Amino acid sequence: MEEEEARCFLRRFVEEFPAALEEGCPLPVTPLSRRVSEEELHGESLELGLRMLSTRGSPAGLSALLCQAALSKLLQDDLSPFHCPQDAEANQEEEQEAVLLQSEAVERLFLNELINVALTWHQKLPKLAPSPSTSPYLHCSVHAIKNTRRKMEDKHLALAEFNQLFGIQDGVRRAYYAVFDGHGGLDAAVFSATHLHVSLSKQETLQSDAAEAFKGAFTHIDHMFRGRAKRERLRSGSTGVAVLIQGQELTVAWLGDSQVILVREGQTVTLMDPHKPDREDEKQRIEDLGGCVTFMGCWRVNGTYAVSRAIGDFDQKPYVSGDADCSTTQLLGDEDYLLLACDGFFDAVSPSEVPDLVLDALKRPDEPEEGGADPPLDQSDDAVGLRVAQRLVSHAKAAGSSDNITVMLVFLRPPLQLLARDSTAGRAGTTQDSTSHDAPPQ
Structure with missing residues (x-):
C-alpha cells in the first residue's frame, strides 16, 4: 500500500466526514442486525467498517488498519448504555445466554471512532506496513x-x-x-x-x-x-x-x-x-x-x-x-x-x-457490450x-x-x-x- 494512495483517500474521506456523526442522523452504512451480542460485536463492526470504506475506494490495507484501530478503541469504551432492555417474554435461561446491544447505537459509536482515527491519520499518517x-x-x-x-x-x-x-x-x-x-x-x-x-x-x-x-x-x-x-x-x-x-x-x-x-x-x-x-x-x-x-x-x-x-x-x-x-x-x-x-x-x-x-x-x-465492438x-x-x-x-x-x-x-x-x-x-x-x-x- 503506497503512502500517497492512503493520503489521497484520507483527504477525500475527511471531506465527507469532517466530524463525528451526530445523534439521530442516518448511518452511512446499514448494520447487519438490530441487536448484537457483545461477542458478535467484533465481527459485525469490522464488517460494517470494511464495507463503508470499500464503497468509498479505500485501499484494502488502509481499511484493515483503520478498522482495527477503531475497534480497539470501541472495545475500551463503556458499552452498558447500549444494552437492550430485557425481553419480558424471554425466560431466565435466555437472559443469561447473552447481553444484547442496540446495534445502530453501538455501531454509531464504532463509526465515530473510525472517523476520529481517520481525522487523526489525515493530520499525521503513521508509518504503514507494506500490504x-x-x-x-x-x-x-x-x-x-x-x-x-x-x-x-x-x-x-x-x-x-x-x-x-x-x-x-x-x-x-x-x-x-x-x-x-x-x-x-x-x-x-x-x-x-x-x-x-x-x-x-x-x-x-x-x-x-x-x-x-x-x-x-x-x-x-x-x-x-x-x-x-x-x-x-x-x-x-x-x-x-x-x-x-x-x-x-x-x-x-x-x-x-x-x-x-x-x-x-x-x-x-x-x-x-x-x-x-x-x-x-x-x-x-x-x-x-x-x-x-x-x-x-x-x-x-x-x-x-x-x-x-x-x-x-x-x-x-x-x-x-x-x-x-x-x-x-x-x-x-x-x-x-x-x-x-x-x-x-x-x-x-x-x-x-x-x-x-x-x-x-x-x-x-472481455465480452463486448451488446451490439458493440470488442473492447481493447x-x-x-x-x-x-x-x-x-x-x-x-x-x-x-x-x-x-x-x-x-x-x-x-x-x-x-x-x-x-x-x-x-x-x-x-x-x-x-x-x-x-x-x-x-x-x-x-x-
Missing part, C-alpha cells in the same frame, strides 16, 4: 451470481490483510479466503462470512497449528449462530470452505460440499473430500447416530437436508454435523492458483477441467486475472448449473506467467497435463 498482497504475489478474482434461483444465498470473503485487521505483528504473512453456500435463507452464510475469520484470529493454536485453530473456529461459530438462530427464530444453514495461507503453509478447512482445489504447474491437486450424505463414512456416521440417508431426488439426511455437515441446521444436529475437516500442505513456490467454489460450480464442472478453463479465460478478451484488451496482470472468475461462472451456467454460483481464484503467481508458460509449452509442441491427483497431500 501482504504484494509479496508473495496474491491476486483474487471473484464472481458470484444468483443464477436461476429465487434468492442469492452465497457469501464470500477475500482478506489478504488478515494480520492488519487483527493487529498481528509476528512477521508471518497471512491471507484468508472463504466461500459460504447458504440454504434455507442467507442468515447462516452471512453470519459465517462475518465471524469465522474473527474467531480464527482468536484461537490460541493459530500460529502453531492452523488446522486445529480452524476446527475450533468452526465449532465456535456454529455455537454462536445457535444463539442468534434461537433468539431470532432462524432455520438456515450454510456449508463453507476457507483457506489460510500462513507463510509457506496452506491450510484448508471445510464443512459440506463447497470445495477448494490447488493447481500446481498446470495440474490439479486434491486438497479435500467434500462432505456429502452418500459419502460412505458420512452415511455410516449418520446411521451410527440413529439417523438415515435417503434418496429423494438427491441424497438427504433424514429426508431433509442435502448436506451432511453445515453451520446451523439445528433441527438436524448432530446428524448434520458442525465439525469441520482440515488439510495442510506446504507451498513449494511452483503453485499457480487456488480455486474456491460452491457446489453450484462443481456440480457442473469437474476439478480436472479447471486448468484448461482458466487458461482459456486468461487468453480471451488490457494485458496487465490485474486486468487479465479479473475476468477469469466471471468466465468460469459463465461456463458452469452454460454447462447446466441452475444453483447459485460463486467462484474465487487466488493467484499464487502473476496470471501473465501462466500465459507465458502455456505459450512456451505450445511452441515446444507439448500439452499441459491437468489430471487430478487421487490423494490429498499430507
Whole structure:
C-alpha cells in the first residue's frame, strides 16, 4: 500500500466526514442486525467498517488498519448504555445466554471512532506496513451470481490483510479466503462470512497449528449462530470452505460440499473430500447416530437436508454435523492458483477441467457490450486475472448449473506467467497435463 494512495483517500474521506456523526442522523452504512451480542460485536463492526470504506475506494490495507484501530478503541469504551432492555417474554435461561446491544447505537459509536482515527491519520499518517498482497504475489478474482434461483444465498470473503485487521505483528504473512453456500435463507452464510475469520484470529493454536485453530473456529461459530438462530427464530444453514495461507503453509478447512482445489504447474491437486450424505463414512456416521440417508431426488439426511455437515441446521444436529475437516500442505513456490467454489460450480464442472478453463479465460478478451465492438484488451496482470472468475461462472451456467454460483481464484503467481508458460509449452509442441491427483497431500 503506497503512502500517497492512503493520503489521497484520507483527504477525500475527511471531506465527507469532517466530524463525528451526530445523534439521530442516518448511518452511512446499514448494520447487519438490530441487536448484537457483545461477542458478535467484533465481527459485525469490522464488517460494517470494511464495507463503508470499500464503497468509498479505500485501499484494502488502509481499511484493515483503520478498522482495527477503531475497534480497539470501541472495545475500551463503556458499552452498558447500549444494552437492550430485557425481553419480558424471554425466560431466565435466555437472559443469561447473552447481553444484547442496540446495534445502530453501538455501531454509531464504532463509526465515530473510525472517523476520529481517520481525522487523526489525515493530520499525521503513521508509518504503514507494506500490504501482504504484494509479496508473495496474491491476486483474487471473484464472481458470484444468483443464477436461476429465487434468492442469492452465497457469501464470500477475500482478506489478504488478515494480520492488519487483527493487529498481528509476528512477521508471518497471512491471507484468508472463504466461500459460504447458504440454504434455507442467507442468515447462516452471512453470519459465517462475518465471524469465522474473527474467531480464527482468536484461537490460541493459530500460529502453531492452523488446522486445529480452524476446527475450533468452526465449532465456535456454529455455537454462536445457535444463539442468534434461537433468539431470532432462524432455520438456515450454510456449508463453507476457507483457506489460510500462513507463510509457506496452506491450510484448508471445510464443512459440506463447497470445495477448494490447488493447481500446481498446470495440474490439479486434491486438497479435500467434500462432505456429502452418500459419502460412505458420512452415511455410516449418520446411521451410527440413529439417523438415515435417503434418496429423494438427491441424497438427504433424514429426508431433509442435502448436506451432511453445515453451520446451523439445528433441527438436524448432530446428524448434520458442525465439525469441520482440515488439510495442510506446504507451498513449494511452483503453485499457480487456488480455486474456491460452491457446489453450484462443481456440480457442473469437474476439478480436472479447471486448468484448461482458466487458461482459456486468461487468453480471451472481455465480452463486448451488446451490439458493440470488442473492447481493447488490457494485458496487465490485474486486468487479465479479473475476468477469469466471471468466465468460469459463465461456463458452469452454460454447462447446466441452475444453483447459485460463486467462484474465487487466488493467484499464487502473476496470471501473465501462466500465459507465458502455456505459450512456451505450445511452441515446444507439448500439452499441459491437468489430471487430478487421487490423494490429498499430507
